[in-house]
Amino acid sequence: MRSEGTLAESVTLALCAAVLAVVVGVILFLGPDKDDPPAPVASTEAVEQVGDEFHVTVVVRNTGGRTAANVQVNAELVVDGETTAGDQTVDFLAPGNEASLAFVFADDPSSGDLTVGVSGFLNP
Amino acid sequence: MVTEEGDSVGTVRARDSASRGQWEDELVAVVRAVSGGLLFGVPLLYTMELWWVGEHTDAPQMLLILALLAVVLIVLNLTAGFRSTQDVRLRDAAADSVKALAIGIVVSATVLWMLRVVTVETSAFSAMGKIVNESVPFCLGIGVARFLLSGRPGLSDEKDEGGASASGSGTRPLNASVAELGATVLGAAFVGLSIAPTDEIPMLTSSMDPPWLVVVVVTSLVASYAIVFVAGFARQGDRHEQEGIFQTPGVETIVTYLASLVVAAFLLWLFQRDVWPASNLLDQMIVLGFPATIGGAAGRLAL
Numbered sequence: 001m002r003s004e005g006t007l008a009e010s011v012t013l014a015l016c017a018a019v020l021a022v023v024v025g026v027i028l029f030l031g032p033d034k035d036d037p038p039a040p041v042a043s044t045e046a047v048e049q050v051g052d053e054f055h056v057t058v059v060v061r062n063t064g065g066r067t068a069a070n071v072q073v074n075a076e077l078v079v080d081g082e083t084t085a086g087d088q089t090v091d092f093l094a095p096g097n098e099a100s101l102a103f104v105f106a107d108d109p110s111s112g113d114l115t116v117g118v119s120g121f122l123n124p
Numbered sequence: 125m126v127t128e129e130g131d132s133v134g135t136v137r138a139r140d141s142a143s144r145g146q147w148e149d150e151l152v153a154v155v156r157a158v159s160g161g162l163l164f165g166v167p168l169l170y171t172m173e174l175w176w177v178g179e180h181t182d183a184p185q186m187l188l189i190l191a192l193l194a195v196v197l198i199v200l201n202l203t204a205g206f207r208s209t210q211d212v213r214l215r216d217a218a219a220d221s222v223k224a225l226a227i228g229i230v231v232s233a234t235v236l237w238m239l240r241v242v243t244v245e246t247s248a249f250s251a252m253g254k255i256v257n258e259s260v261p262f263c264l265g266i267g268v269a270r271f272l273l274s275g276r277p278g279l280s281d282e283k284d285e286g287g288a289s290a291s292g293s294g295t296r297p298l299n300a301s302v303a304e305l306g307a308t309v310l311g312a313a314f315v316g317l318s319i320a321p322t323d324e325i326p327m328l329t330s331s332m333d334p335p336w337l338v339v340v341v342v343t344s345l346v347a348s349y350a351i352v353f354v355a356g357f358a359r360q361g362d363r364h365e366q367e368g369i370f371q372t373p374g375v376e377t378i379v380t381y382l383a384s385l386v387v388a389a390f391l392l393w394l395f396q397r398d399v400w401p402a403s404n405l406l407d408q409m410i411v412l413g414f415p416a417t418i419g420g421a422a423g424r425l426a427l
Binding site (some may be wrong): 006007008009011012013015016017019020023024026027028030031047067069086091092093095096097099107 | 139142146147149150151154180182183184187190219222223225226227229244245247248249250252256320339
């Protein structure tokens with residue numbers, strides 16, 4: 001059987017209770033507003049030439065209040081009337097989180113019209 | 125003749141020594157809790173579905189998980205727990221449950237951070253969802269740490285010390301070394317087998333640069349040492365005194381870590397993972413080596 005509580009045990013208990021208070025505080029007060037629907041938004045972050053190709057970094061961020069699943073991100077480049085398109089899927093995107101993607105084009109995006117966007121997602 | 129001053133100095137020294145003892149005891153109890161959590165929780169850490177569940181766990185669900193864990197931990201602390209002696213009073217069990225819950229959350233947060241599943245770019249609420257979900261196996265491991273680390277729920281430090289010297293004194297150094305190495309390989313293979321074929325290993329490896337891999341190596345060594353030589357009271361006194369080829373605590377920890385890395389490499393080859401070039405193989409060995417090392421430490425405790 002255990003002896004009476006020592007000072008060391010009391011200090012550990014106080015520290016652990018403080019940790020739990022912080023955890024519960026984060027859960028209660030930093031949670032997103034669940035009334036807001038998911039709102040993933042894609043934007044071009046950078047364009048880099050790698051060999052003969054051009055890598056376009058696209059960041060998709062969920063600015064809504066709920067998680068979005070299977071987020072479909074597409075990028076379309078029109079150069080001299082010729083269209084090149086690509087799409088990618090992000091499995092899960094929690095509120096406030098972001099994912100970084102790369103699209104690869106043969107033409108220089110600065111010489112044409114580049115559009116990136118989110119075409120759809122699943123409500124998990 | 126004992127003067128009044130001498131008496132008083134003696135009393136202060138005795139109090140200092142007792143005070144140091146209680147802090148040491150509490151530190152060992154916390155290390156034991158961390159070790160129990162790691163033994164039970166690490167395999168589930170390498171499960172990406174559990175990370176994803178954390179992404180869409182809402183606040184009421186998280187609070188419910190924590191409340192249910194607290195109840196389960198009170199029951200576990202009344203029967204097993206992470207201390208060398210059993211909690212009999214409900215208030216002790218409740219206090220230890222608060223500690224187990226907090227330690228489980230801190231350990232799972234630390235390991236998720238080490239594995240780069242949680243980074244500074246992760247939103248606080250999303251990180252908390254992952255941590256709370258991952259802390260479930262960690263907390264359960266802490267609740268049964270005494271059983272995991274002693275092999276028998278009723279065993280205490282004091283009982284063990286007597287039995288340990290009796291059982292350990294007759295073992296020849298070479299045999300003991302071979303047995304420890306064999307147990308490490310078996311334990312590492314047992315834990316590593318379920319993780320090596322999964323996509324989590326290359327996924328985690330891709331997010332780590334060399335300095336981060338060094339952090340994983342150091343954490344693996346510290347966890348292995350803590351489980352076997354600090355927290356594990358199964359033959360612990362005996363372990364510190366064993367003679368053999370590599371049976372000083374530091375050397376044993378390093379040699380068994382290297383053995384766990386070899387097991388990790390073999391499992392990656394066995395499951396035909398894409399590990400070439402050699403730098404990629406080394407990276408994946410280190411990432412798989414963390415759970416394998418913890419499995420290896422558990423294997424040695426079972427000896």
